[in-house]
Amino acid sequence: MMGAAPRTGKAVQAPxxxxxxxxxxxxxxxxxxxxxxxxxxxxxxxxxxxxxLTATRGVSDQDLIAAALALEATAARMLEHAGKLRTEAGL
Incomplete structure (x- = not known):
């Protein structure tokens, strides 16, 4: 097949x-x-x-989504703990 790129065996990564x-x-x-x-x-x-972080590699949409999910999970744990502290303080 002329003009076809050779296969490298590597998985295709999202841009x-x-x-x-x-x-x-x-x-x-x-x-x-x-x-x-x-x-x-x-x-x-x-x-x-x-x-x-040093721009050697780019940041994909998936990276941003995963970072947002990690932040949301941590925020949820923090809010839950804050509620427990308020309850213990009688608020």
Whole structure:
């Protein structure tokens, strides 16, 4: 077959976008959650997260969605705990 790209055996990855807004959003999520917890939420290693934060790799839509989900899960746990503390204080 002429003109066909050779197969490399690698999985096709979703395109990533290097954007200041995306990188800043991911960096803010890392500050709020901690890099280890954010990396876990993204399903990647800390080293891979660092490459995303330094613009070596782009930040995909899936990365942003996973970061948002991790933040929401943490926020829910924090609100639940705050409620328990208020209850214990008699509020």
């Amino acid at each position: 990533t976008i290097v954007s200041v807004i995306r990188m800043t959003g991911l960096a803010t999520a890392a500050e709020m959650l901690g890099q280890e917890q954010l990396a876990e939420g993204l399903g990647i290693k800390d080293r891979s997260l660092r490459t995303k």
